[in-house]
Amino acid sequence: MASLCADTCLQMMIEYWTEKVISLATIRKISKNPDACVGNNPTEIKRVIDYYKLPYVYYSGPTLSTIRNKAALAPVMVGVGYGKYPNKLTTCGSIKAEIGGRNDCNFRGAHLVLAIRFQNHLSLTGTILHVDAIMRDPDHGSAARPWKPHHDKIKATQLDVAMKALVTDTAWTKTFAFVPTRKKTL
DSSP, rough: OOOHHHHHHHHHHHHHSSSSSOOOOHHHHHHOOOOOTSOHHHHHHHHHHHHHTTTEEEESOOHHHHHHHHHHTTTTEEEEEGGGGGGGTSSOOOBBBBOOOOOOOOOOSSEEEEEEEEEEOOOOOEEEEEEEEEOOOOOTTTSSSSOOOOOOEEEEHHHHHHHHHHHHHSOSSOEEEEEEOOOOOO
């Protein structure tokens, strides 16, 4: 399968919430999207969310503030324009991630990533320099992109730019996310 960002994000969320590992082929089957070269749309993502009873709802038009608030509960699935997602330090272009980052230089389309949490980036004296977004890009570790950082660390403002690029640089007309409705309890 060539286009699995949503499937892989769903796989990670199913494992997070249910502690079960489900194959990408099973997720694709439940989504009812047979085209391996086309990513899942929100309706197809919602089929999988409903099937596994994940506590997520579709949110049309979220702002960075919405993503930050919801990431305090659990990871958020966020649509981005991948051409504006920060790059790996040694690849792609001048806008760089602090850790991880985009290493698929040619892809500039719509993409789904996970916003895990946000944290203050402090100077040596304790002054807040900016806010970091800790992200998971589901494409890392694939056959085409074997590099496997544990996570991406980008500036929250860079995530905001990538979210807005979903509208300016792709066919999407609104930003979107799947946001958690509760925290996971042990």
